Amino acid sequence: MNKKHLLAAAGLLVVCVAMIFVAGCVTTPDNTDKTPTVELLYTGAGTMPGLLATGKVDGYMIWQPFVAVGVEGDIGKVVSYSQDLPPEGMWVEHTCCAVGANSEALKNPDVAASLVALTILGNKYINDYPDKAAELTADWLFSKQNMTYGEITVNSVDVLEASIPTIMFSSKVTNTWLDSNEEFINAQRELGLISGKLASTTPAQSKDLLYDFGPYESATQQIASGKLTTPAAVKTPISIGYLPSDHDAPLFVLLKDWQYFRDTYNSYLKPTTDKAGKVSEAELFINGEKIADVKFVEGTGGPQLMTLLAQNAIQYAVAGTPPYISAIDMSDGSVGLKILAPVMQEGSGLVASINSPADDWQLFVKWVKDRSAEGNNVVIADPQLGSIQDVQLKAALKDAGITVVTKK
Template sequence: MNAKLLASIVALLALALLVAGCVSEEVPATPPEDVQGEVGIMYTAVGQMPMLLSTGQVDGFMVWQPLVSVATVSGIGTVVSYSQDLPPAGTWNDHTCCALSAREDFIAENTDVANAIAALFILAGDYVRDNPERTAEISANWLYGGADMTFGDVTISSHDVLKDSIPTIRFTTAHSPEWLKSNDEFILALKDIGYLTGTLKDASNEEIRDMLFDFTSYEAGRAMVDAGEIMTPAKLTEPISLGYLPSDHDAPLFVAVKEWRYFNDEFGIALKPRADVPGKVEVADLIVNGVTVAEVKLVLGEGGAPLMTLMSTDAIQMAYAGTPPAITAIDKGTPIKILFPTQTEGSGFVVAASAPVTDWDSFITWVGKRSAEGKPVTIAAPARGSIQDVQIKYALQDSGVVVKEV
């Protein structure tokens, strides 16, 4: 990432901190020399976005899946760009999103269990990529009970939405150079604006990576998967609590539980639900080579930050959530490590289906026309400082558009 690009991201982060729900003092942005138009950004709950779009209260929205697919499947919206394709080209390839994190004491005291769980999620990620339709069905049932989704006057099948959504998310557990660089650059930007005030503030890049990541469980899990044999850990006397979020970004977890027989028969490892229920599961048993190793409580969280709070008090030992809240928690001294990514990308920018827009260039042309008519385009975004907020602001700035919060 070049210096100009980093400087622009730093300026944007001063307006919108990377970690959702955390707000900084606003810093006036410098208007671009070649102004193409103006766009207003409205911050709102993501569940309201389809209704706001369908009723004409906004002209578009930037959000994570499956809300992007809600717009396209219902016919109320058109995808302008998925997150990885936003300008400048190549900026957001394989960008950081969700990961599996764990408390350091849990890893140290239960290394073999952590390795086995890593192996299971590696296998589950493979399953999701190979079986997108079955994954969509499982996710729709887990998240929505398989019922229709209703947004104002718009009602659509949750199964159809998830079938459209799942293929747009890059499910991977590999800590690729691109993924690592994405985390490095965000950390650097946060340091430059003075947001990091704890353990990461004055640390070098190498020291930061040491504080953030522990890939040993992933490497051990990967080796067991490649060898075709999962080592049986010693039985735990206490339950494990694993937090997760209500999003199809967590599809590998849902698949691991709902397809437990497949994983048990094919690989000798499974998360077997205690209750045979059609939707979400709250308690499962980790079984390795026929041995019940541990009881696993699945804790549904409201967001990444609340899950990190639960981690700090040892209410949960592992979390399936975004890397930004994990980074913030580590900076504040929470004794956790990011073990490996679980997916990257998976967000998108949508405009109303009636708009004369088919791609980013036609969107910018439309923005200019609307601005000239005195009717600036308004789009909705998640909480100020979310990764989606940062991405859309930077893309607009790069295209010569003035951004105003409304």
């Protein structure tokens, strides 16, 4: 990872934040000197395909499956996946989603290890059977029905078959993943978005605050031995939060093809009802023995899941590492949070209009420069100030010598 590039990008974000606080709003300046400029429109992920289809934006930077939606809907083309964006090599295996738990859950490390082990096995399933995983994920998220965004309708299975192979499904804790999280913390510090427990920590101190790798280490040892350790049964149901995204596919395949995990490992999550679509309740079995009843809670966003964890309304969650970092930074209650292991890495991309000449990053840069020279800046939709996608896009644009402004 190249820290100086990321911190430089973060410095650019600080300027944008300062403008917001001083002016109360951000307007798009006239590009009278024809400086190569991209205008960013902050908006929700679900609005992006419709905005692109109607010409209100020229592209968007977002996570999957919305990258694939643009391609399958014939409204966009992939300029670059997130791991390939400049500066060269900076974003390979970059952080994204993780499984974490609160301190109440971690009072039972054996159950935590079992759930992490199943997550690892869920990732193995996706890598071994990507097409089947795409079908099961489409079943969970959309009951295999079409996905509609404004006037854009796409087949959900086709979208997931295009999306799943572009995501790195791995729960392995690596130095690259740890460094990626630390770089993101540094970027958030520069933005002033981290001001609590992580405001001035060393990497070692941040690691102590953020992670509990005990369950992960136990899980990997159990898998290597060929048999999971059977925890003592628990009476209180376990609640697991998740987000409706294919980034959470390891959880979905565990439940939608539970028979495979029963027959292969004799450890599985068995839904209490057999139906299409989402699963809300299941039973956890390890080595054929029932351990716990499990409930699944769909969240509206990572911050909401962090709140539910802090309230002990859920005990585990699959969510982005940035919400975990922010929640741990600001935590002051009796219930603490820890990241246990990654669920996936990478999984985002820059999409441009199907009618644009931006077939790759170099052509995208040329397009931006040509449009700015005409006084008509390229407009890119962006999910959130300070998000992984926001930081990545701004770092790439800065590397290309392109100015960034925020569109009102």
